[in-house]
Amino acid sequence: MNSVYIILLNWHGWQDTVACLDSLESLDYNDYRVLVVDNGSTDDSVARIRAAHPEVPIIETGRNLGFSGGCNVGIRRALEDGADYVWLLNNDTTVDPQALSAMVAVAEADPRVGAVGSVLYYLDSPKDIQAWGGGQVCFWSGRTRHHQGPVPSTSLHYLTAASILLRRRALEEVGLLDENTFFMYWEDTDFSFRLRKVGWHLAVAEQSIVLHREHAATGKGSPLLDYYFNESAVRFFRRYAPIAAWPIFIGVLGRLTKRVLRGNLPGFVSTLRGAYAGLRENG
Secondary structure, three states, X not given: OOOEEEXXXXXXXXXXXXXXXXXXXXXXXXXXXXXXXXXXXXXXXXXXXXHHOOOOOEEEOOOOOHHHHHHHHHHHHHHHOOOOEEEEEEOOEEEOOOHHHHHHHHHHHOOOEXXXXXXXXXXXXXXXXXXXXXXXXXXXXXXXXXXXXXXOHHHOOEEOOOEEEEEHHHHHHHOOOOOOOOOOXXXXXXXXXXXXXXXXXXXXXXXXXXXXXXXXXOOXXXXXXXXXXXXXXXXXXXXXXXXXXXXXXXXXXXHHHHHHHOOOHHHHHHHHHHHXXXXXXXX
């Protein structure tokens, strides 16, 4: 059986992390280890998680390294310990008992699959699909669209890192998440594009069911989300779009318009600031 490291990134979200760890105890896959990376929480997250699950090791980063940087801390430890696969799993999720075994089965069936995603449902509305593994990037509108059902592999541009199983050999070939460019958001899309560029395939395990709260760390609709989402979006299109100015302009304009119509001044300002930051550096 292939060894799997499950990486949970925590930042001021111990309640979600504990609930996720509780659900992992029901997995029907035997050869796995769980690692929590605490990303510089300033509350009592570490103590709370240790009290609920003293058997789970916790790495404390000491400061907020962002999603990419925090996950990379865990990935490095997993690779050092000889893991065959690394499962990046958002801490604001709960998993079906077959979630991991289904992903490993899909990966083992095709040695060219570098990453496998789950079928994500909304935690607060578990009958509604959030994403069928991942989705597509539109270089005309500057937006992404999650798939809501099965699609051909050629239509799978990215897998969402809310639940993504990474093959060791793929990580060794393409490297880790790009923490120097993507502090938060779009890092999974960038990683998926890098995998596909060198010939690795993406896949979705239909029997891997994960319930996801979404935006638990930043808060849905928060100015923090707007800032980092737009900063990373601009950097992504600068890297991959044939004519970067077009999707950047159309995408940012659309998000600004939406915030004007909703009377969301903080979101408008944060969207502008994030886009400017993305244009200013790290192209």
